[in-house]
Amino acid sequence: MADARKPIAFDTTLRNPYRIPDFISIFKQYEGKILTSELIIKIEAELIRQKKFEPTKNTLGTYKREYKGKFYFEADDQSDDAAERVAKYYKEWVEGEPGSVSIDKIIYLLKNTVTDHKDHWEGGWETRLWTQCKFLNELGLVYMEKGHIIKISPAANLMLHGYDSDEDTSSNIQSAYLSVFAKYQVNNPFRNNTIKVNFFSLVLKVIKYLKEKYDRPGIFYQDISFIIAWDSNDYVQLAEYIQAFRNKFRYNNVSDELVYSYAMNLLDESTPNNIIAEATKDFIDKKSKHYKFTQLTRETRDEVIRKLRMTRLISFRGAGRFIDFNNLEIDKINHIIDSYTHNISEFESDEAYFDYMGSIDKALVFEDDKIDTAVALTAKEKAISEFASNHDWEYLKSQISIISNGTDTKDALLRFIDVPVRLEFLCSVIIKKKLPKVMVIANYLADDEGIPYGTAGGQHGNCVGTDIDVYEDDIHAIIEPTAATSRSFQTEHELPSIRNHIFGSKEKDVNEGNPYKKWFALFIAPKLVKDVADQVALIRAINNVEIYPWNADDFVEYSANNNFDSIQEYKIIRDYMKPQQL
Structure with a gap:
């Protein structure tokens, strides 16, 4: 698939960083093996068997003899009692404890049911696993690509340290997440996008600029739509755009429809970013299906806030209306601003990207025995x-x-x-x-x-x-x-x-x-x-x-x-x- 200009977006399959080790703990079992279609189904089956992921009855519990939607599928079991067997195995799984149903029964379910996902790998349950590991690939926590050896990075292993024990693992999880998210680039081998943005350092620099020049309490939540639509690491121009927009409209009674129109103009590559203006009606009519209103003003904006909050470096101000620095972690904030601004436009290989992203930055590790001040x-x-x-x-x-x-x-x-x-x-x-x-x-x-x-x-x-x-x-x-x-x-x-x-x-x-x-x-x-x-x-x-x-x-x-x-x-x-x- 060719690269295209797109708004910044994050996968929403794993919103909570505490769920990431649940998935990696399963992937870890297959480290060093070549990822084949057969192994993909086995891994997905184990995720479901352990109830790390729980599909609905409409997908995992409903027999499909044949499917001709986004892709073609034919059930492995064409016998008359296949539907009854699917219902029986699904009921056993729903009512059982994690891991209590045999993996063979879950694999049977996957080979005789359908989920209509189709992206990158074969349609159905193969693609479902891709959606579960794609963002982890982007973060360099795992390397899971069909036909290649499965790899687990040092950051992912840090997340797993103490997993399945009574030991407190929260600091390990957050340290690993911050270490990889600090390096995250929108332009990476697992995302087809033409823009080159170091996302977290861009956000931190905009906050710092607005605080120092205009004494603002961070970024207003609506203005995240402008960050989503931004196309470079030019934090000064972005911060000035946000300030100019708020000088013009202030903060109260500004509709998301108005914000959407201005954000759409930023996505229009025929117009300069230093002009505070709405997008043309023609551009909105032409691109609204690609750059959806809900995506720019709600879904992605909310997901950006969640991803930023996961780092423990971002605080809320004004009852959640602004995002700002968490002053308890200012040293880590300054380290990211100083260290992760340079955009690496190309990597020698996917594995080179994995090695870069998955390494641990010791300056971003949280103390696991730190007592509240x-x-x-x-x-x-x-x-x-x-x-x-x-x-x-x-x-x-x-x-x-x-x-x-x-x-x-x-x-x-x-x-x-x-x-x-x-x-x-x-x-x-x-x-x-x-x-x-x-x-x-x-x-x-x-x-x-x-x-x-x-x-x-x-x-x-x-x-x-x-x-x-x-x-x-x-x-x-x-x-x-x-x-x-x-x-x-x-x-x-x-x-x-x-x-x-x-x-x-x-x-x-x-x-x-x-x-x-x-x-x-x-x-x-x-x-x-x-x-x-x-x-x-x-x-x-x-x-x-x-x-x-x-x-x-x-x-x-x-x-x-x-x-x-x-x-x-x-x-x-x-x-x-x-x-x-x-």
């Missing part, structure tokens, strides 16, 4: 208190319900916070709103405004590994939210960890001479499985450790509808969490 703690406390003060109980109920039901939030700030850490943030807010006098210490990673980046890290160094600590008189309670709903994760991972966190909290308090005499935990999830009730009772009987499980909706309803002023009022075994008995 007083400034960082104050920022988190302020963000929690302000959100609690600015939103009523009905709003908090609605946001918890969105998480529990798996739907999308429209909140301008929360929609850029991934569900697991969003639940931690909202639980902190609920406790603070209900009990304003208690001390709430949230241990998630946050920017200099206290807005969360990622979930609390596990146990490491002097950190016990709790998600949220609540202190009241002689009580040290811990709050442990999880977005996971699987039986195995809740009972085999979360509950043993919570038990150990209580032991660790008590030991630390005693060793440090803290005044706390009572320790217990609240375990909060969108939907608790019944086995949690039995395990909680068992832990209490064996270890004398108190854990009180709550469904998230019930937790916020109870907080809103009952009058009390102590964290101890949550020490209740709800009816749905009473142990099973004969």
Whole structure:
């Protein structure tokens, strides 16, 4: 496919950097093997078998004897009972735990069902794997190209360090992601685009220029559309364009339709970029199918913000209306500006690109045992208190319900916070709103405004590994939210960890001479499985450790509808969490 002028865009298959190791852990099993069509299907089957990726019934659970859409497909099994067998195997997989169904059954499903993806490789499930590894190829985390040996880079191996253990791996994941994203070029061997842009350094330089020359609090969220449409590393001209646009229209009541028209003019190669003007009607009519309104003003803009936030170097200002430097990481910001501005127009080979991208920049590695500074703690406390003060109980109920039901939030700030850490943030807010006098210490990673980046890290160094600590008189309670709903994760991972966190909290308090005499935990999830009730009772009987499980909706309803002023009022075994008995 020939290169063409396109807006900057990012693949959305893997939005969350914490999911990247899930996929790489599967790819790692096949490192050193030549990627063939047969191996592609096997890898995709293993991803599905382990539930790293969960296709719908319409694709994986629906037999297709023949397909003549974007490509031609004929089912491997043409027998009369093939549809029944597909339905049976799919049901086994849906109801089973990750890895419980044989890979042969999943391969059977892939050979007798269709997904209508068609790009780069053969259509269907082959292309589905391409969509899952394409951005990882672009980042240099893996090298997966048909007919070539599968490679896993040093950055990817850093992501996998400690994977599948109770060790805190968040810093490894974020260090690896930042190291590769800092080098990311829009012009790379895996993307057909004529423009040459070092994306992250361009954004950082624009922010710096606007701050230093115009004292602006970063980049207004709508103006990201202009970055998406920009065609070079000329940050001065881009920053001046953004400033001139805002001088002309200011910030309030500027429609996305207007922003789209101006961004389209930047994409028109027949017009200069230093002219602040709308695109012609003829250009919009001709190119609107290629440069879609939703792409330039919503989808890609939102995805850019997510990708930038993943780095931990970008903060929100003005309730999410501006993106700015995270001043807690200014050394890393300056290092990227100084080191990754030069655009490498050509690489000797795809492998040379992989070697360049996949190396680790030690200056961008986060410390895994770093303790929050007083400034960082104050920022988190302020963000929690302000959100609690600015939103009523009905709003908090609605946001918890969105998480529990798996739907999308429209909140301008929360929609850029991934569900697991969003639940931690909202639980902190609920406790603070209900009990304003208690001390709430949230241990998630946050920017200099206290807005969360990622979930609390596990146990490491002097950190016990709790998600949220609540202190009241002689009580040290811990709050442990999880977005996971699987039986195995809740009972085999979360509950043993919570038990150990209580032991660790008590030991630390005693060793440090803290005044706390009572320790217990609240375990909060969108939907608790019944086995949690039995395990909680068992832990209490064996270890004398108190854990009180709550469904998230019930937790916020109870907080809103009952009058009390102590964290101890949550020490209740709800009816749905009473142990099973004969």
